[in-house]
Amino acid sequence: MNIGIIGLGLMGGSLAKAVKRYGIAKKVYGFTNSEKNKKDILDLNLVDELVDLETLKKVSDVIILAIPVDAIIGMFPNFLDIDENTTIIDMGSTKGYIVKNIPAKIRKNFIAAHPMTGTEKSGPKAAIDDLYEGKTVVFCDLEDNGNLHVNKAFKIFQAIGMRIVVMDSNQHDIHACFMSHLPHILSFSLANTVMSHEDPKSIIALAAGGFKDMSRIAKSSPRMWGDIFKQNKKNLLASIDLFESQLQNARKMVEEDNYEDLEKWMKKANTLHEIL
Amino acid sequence: MNIGIIGLGLMGGSLAKAVKRYGIAKKVYGFTNSEKNKKDILDLNLVDELVDLETLKKVSDVIILAIPVDAIIGMFPNFLDIDENTTIIDMGSTKGYIVKNIPAKIRKNFIAAHPMTGTEKSGPKAAIDDLYEGKTVVFCDLEDNGNLHVNKAFKIFQAIGMRIVVMDSNQHDIHACFMSHLPHILSFSLANTVMSHEDPKSIIALAAGGFKDMSRIAKSSPRMWGDIFKQNKKNLLASIDLFESQLQNARKMVEEDNYEDLEKWMKKANTLHEIL
Structure with missing residues (x-):
């Protein structure tokens, strides 16, 4: 499958490294609206290709949002025309407000996840090889997701060495x-x-x-x-x-x-x- | 010189290891009033010999107090008959109250020190080889100490790899x-x-x-x-x-x-x- 990552800082950049290392993705696409980060992302070779958002939406089987939690909310309108088989996963540190605001049209596609890992650093240069290894990822409110999408999400996070915990977004x-x-x-x-x-x-x-x-x-x-x-x-x-x-x-x-x-x-x- | 260490938990035990490793002491003596710790100290071979307090006072050129700060105060009466060339160093985490209470008779001998290092662990088994390596030790109110004693203290702590900072005990x-x-x-x-x-x-x-x-x-x-x-x-x-x-x-x-x-x-x- 092709994985598209939006935001390639500590979380997104480390995820790109992990999915490449474990050979999970045929191709890893990236999108960022930070001109400042583009050069670092390319220099560090974090993704196979940096593309624009519309391209990323078309070529990715799974789109991962690794951006600040308010920016996640701001991205929703861009996904209203997404293919029904495309999975979207957000990795934000809050879940209740995000889940409550997912547009009905993409509710089945949109997986709310929170990998419980990080460092104090940020930006593409903060990306490290083993950020996710042996850590826990929380998935929330999966009863509203399609099985196809849940399975893809579980597959990716387990393949990069994470332990899955499932709970209600408010909890x-x-x-x-x-x-x-x-x-x-x-x-x-x-x-x-x-x-x-x-x-x-x-x-x-x-x-x-x-x-x-x-x-x-x-x-x-x-x-x-x-x-x-x-x-x-x-x-x-x-x-x-x-x-x-x-x-x-x-x-x-x-x-x-x-x-x-x-x-x-x-x-x-x-x-x-x-x-x- | 012979070094006597009172209290052989994390701080005292690690100091015993350090002075042995760097060959600073001819012999390292230990004293503890914890029956529970005696076996661990001997099993771990932390000191050359565990002795009673009176023996330790006689055979040591430098006596180091690695016990809780209230216990340091409680030890003062035991040192009133100490030889004028014997140095006493306390490694407590507070300094003002200790310095204020040092009996006048041993004020020249008694060096107030605080090695800024530690771990969350305690007891003889918590002793580690490199606890002091590359760390800072604070010496307080040295103007009231004899040069002989200051020099011995500086020698020991520098030899185990520490950086010296000097300041007023209240500061x-x-x-x-x-x-x-x-x-x-x-x-x-x-x-x-x-x-x-x-x-x-x-x-x-x-x-x-x-x-x-x-x-x-x-x-x-x-x-x-x-x-x-x-x-x-x-x-x-x-x-x-x-x-x-x-x-x-x-x-x-x-x-x-x-x-x-x-x-x-x-x-x-x-x-x-x-x-x-």
Whole structure:
């Protein structure tokens, strides 16, 4: 089959590498509207051919959307004339808002997926060989998709080494919020706490593993994360409030020298690692 | 010289490995009051000999305290009869409270150090070969130490591959708070946010790099961190408040759909990585 990838940054570029490496696609086509990225995509040889959108729609058996979540919504009108056998897969980090807005005419074709993987980097040069290897991909609301399309999607993601999980899009958005969206806004907040100090350089000179790990994802793309926070606003606000109540609880125990309860609270946090 | 290490967990055990590997000590002595750890220390061959405290004081040219910060304070009375040429180095994560409480009689001997390194693990089995390699060690308030002692301390830590930074103990406690203590309480809070959900297992099934990195240090020892939070209480509370104002600011921008300012805020967070 031919695979067309729209957006060839970290996610799309790494997917292009993976489907080529595993010989899944006869040909990999790419489309980007970023002039800046075109040269990098060609230099890195990420796709067999960069084409315009209309060509990509005609030559691809599967079209994969690897663009920010608001841009996914913006693409819908372009797919209204798609062939009934063409599969469209979006890889956005939010699912509820996207699924709710898929035009009825392409609902059977349009697979809502979220590969739970990434790095803090973005753009074609961020593409890496094994981004998807051994990771989990979540598919949502598959009951509204045609079997032909579900099968093609499963085939591709399993072939590049992913484990499939299926869930309701609303449930996905809650889970992804705790596992990804909340950690990102906390990491941005931590980075800005330090950057707002009068002398961040001398503080950061002492950075070790803990701070480095906690601030790594504060390097992520503001454009991409703004869209995600917007589309998952309700869950994000709720998860921030849950986090706040934990942090305020800890703050209170420190302030009141209640180190016995604080130790119990930390022991509870330790139990995370019986699961993870 | 002979080095005596009190406490042979992650920090002390790794130091024993390092000084042996670099041939810095003629003999490495160890002392622990944990019966549970004694067998592991001997099985792992971390020291040449486990001795009692009085013996360790007599045979060591340098005594290193690698125990929780409250236990360091508790050890002071044991060192009042120390030889004037014996150096004592504490490796605690807080410095202000410790320095303030060093008995005058041993002030020249007692070097306040903080190697900025660690992992989330604890105990003798957590000891690793290269924990100190290429990392930074902070020495505080050296103006109150004798040159003999400062020179011995510098020699040891440089020989195991560390870079030396010198600062005032109060300044250290602020910097270490931002780089280590605040990140730890945030990580504990994030872990407890998820563990307090009705179904943490199904959520954690989707964990990827971001959450894993942000929750790693939530596995750290509650005993050790309770002591650190207690000794650095003032700075910790202040840094939590600074973090809170960043997170609340972000929350407000999301709530009010002010994505333009939110993007600017995230771009500021990105600038951390021009330094780190």
